[in-house]
Amino acid sequence: MINNFAYVKAGSIAAAIKALSTKGASLHAGGTDLMGCMHDEVMQVDKVVSIRNIKELRGITARPDGGLRIGALTTVAEIATSATVSGKYAVLAQAAGEVASPQLRNQGTIGGNLCQRPRCWYFRGDFRCARKGGDLCYAVGGENQYHAIFGGGPCFFVHPSDTAVALVALQAQLTIAGPAGNRAVRIADFFVGPDKNITKENILAANEIVAEIILPPPGANVRSSYRKIRSRRAWDFALASVGLVLQYAGENVSAARIVLGGVAPYPWRTEAAEKSLIGRKIDAAAAAAAALAAVKDANPMADNQYTVAMVQGAVEESILALA
Numbered sequence: 163m164i165n166n167f168a169y170v171k172a173g174s175i176a177a178a179i180k181a182l183s184t185k186g187a188s189l190h191a192g193g194t195d196l197m198g199c200m201h202d203e204v205m206q207v208d209k210v211v212s213i214r215n216i217k218e219l220r221g222i223t224a225r226p227d228g229g230l231r232i233g234a235l236t237t238v239a240e241i242a243t244s245a246t247v248s249g250k251y252a253v254l255a256q257a258a259g260e261v262a263s264p265q266l267r268n269q270g271t272i273g274g275n276l277c278q279r280p281r282c283w284y285f286r287g288d289f290r291c292a293r294k295g296g297d298l299c300y301a302v303g304g305e306n307q308y309h310a311i312f313g314g315g316p317c318f319f320v321h322p323s324d325t326a327v328a329l330v331a332l333q334a335q336l337t338i339a340g341p342a343g344n345r346a347v348r349i350a351d352f353f354v355g356p357d358k359n360i361t362k363e364n365i366l367a368a369n370e371i372v373a374e375i376i377l378p379p380p381g382a383n384v385r386s387s388y389r390k391i392r393s394r395r396a397w398d399f400a401l402a403s404v405g406l407v408l409q410y411a412g413e414n415v416s417a418a419r420i421v422l423g424g425v426a427p428y429p430w431r432t433e434a435a436e437k438s439l440i441g442r443k444i445d446a447a448a449a450a451a452a453a454l455a456a457v458k459d460a461n462p463m464a465d466n467q468y469t470v471a472m473v474q475g476a477v478e479e480s481i482l483a484l485a
């Protein structure tokens with residue numbers, strides 16, 4: 163049941179930050195995740211602060227350096243269908259197109275997609291797990307078929323966002339607005355693992371807002387893709403996903419970024435796999451070697467061992483398809 167709460171419609175970023183500066187306040191963008199969290203009582207929210215009216219947080223605009231600025235309130239659907247995004251950053255448009263269902267993509271925002279809470283069934287259920295202030299990660303001795311094979315411990319949730327994987331692969335930067343002004347953060351430094359903070363998934367303070375996403379210019383001869391595996395074709399979170407960005411010098415790969423989703427508490431960059439591709443022409447052997455390197459450090463639990471082969475296959479397929 164949802165408890166009674168106060169509702170504030172902020173007219174500016176400064177007003178939103180002020181309203182968020184009291185205990186129990188929570189930011190509302192599209193509300194598709196926040197309302198579910200309140201309903202499931204995974205967090206106590208006494209004040210909902212809507213940022214929907216803040217126009218400067220919306221839209222996709224070209225930057226003078228050839229990059230792109232995406233306001234945090236831009237819907238996932240706008241990103242999925244933007245010709246500018248799909249032309250220059252295919253991995254992001256494809257990832258956005260794989261998020262949830264059409265209704266959720268129309269209502270959900272990119273800022274909310276990055277900041278959504280974990281989908282772990284113990285976290286969302288009636289368990290006082292470690293992420294909710296308890297002592298245990300119930301997945302360790304419980305049902306862990308959808309839990310982390312990389313970067314887990316002491317909590318083993320997997321990050322649910324598809325777009326986060328693409329944005330890490332693209333080396334995006336976030337602008338975070340807070341009481342002391344704006345700060346720029348590399349997206350790879352935005353997410354925090356459970357070993358660093360077991361109750362939070364990112365570095366945001368309670369009164370900070372993700373204001374915009376900055377994409378660097380795509381660079382010459384770059385190709386990218388997003389591949390998602392899920393239990394069914396209708397809306398579902400990733401069992402595993404691969405964000406891939408390859409840059410070519412002639413026929414050989416000169417730079418590579420391979421980021422995995424659905425398998426770790428934050429988008430999981432596989433540097434060993436990336437390195438194995440540098441200087442090589444992509445063929446079946448190169449793709450297979452990179453895929454093997456991608457899962458070398460996997461650490462599955464009792465019920466999620468199937469994920470290792472799934473990730474390996476997805477990486478191999480993605481590389482071959484892109485090449």
Ligand SMILES: Cc1cc2nc3c(=O)[nH]c(=O)nc-3n(C[C@H](O)[C@H](O)[C@H](O)COP(=O)(O)OP(=O)(O)OC[C@H]3O[C@@H](n4cnc5c(N)ncnc54)[C@H](O)[C@@H]3O)c2cc1C
Binds near residue numbers: 192197
């Ligand atoms: C049935 C279902 C299926 C889904 N499937 C997928 C899927 O397959 N892939 C996927 O990636 N996602 C999936 N989602 C998640 C969905 O994409 C997110 O709910 C949505 O993107 C969140 O956006 P929102 O604007 O509605 O966020 P809200 O619900 O408004 O906010 C979500 C959280 O982020 C915080 N927040 C929001 N915006 C900001 C901001 N700018 N700065 C700081 N904090 C902020 C809020 O305080 C809240 O804690 C699914 C959700 C549902 C309900």
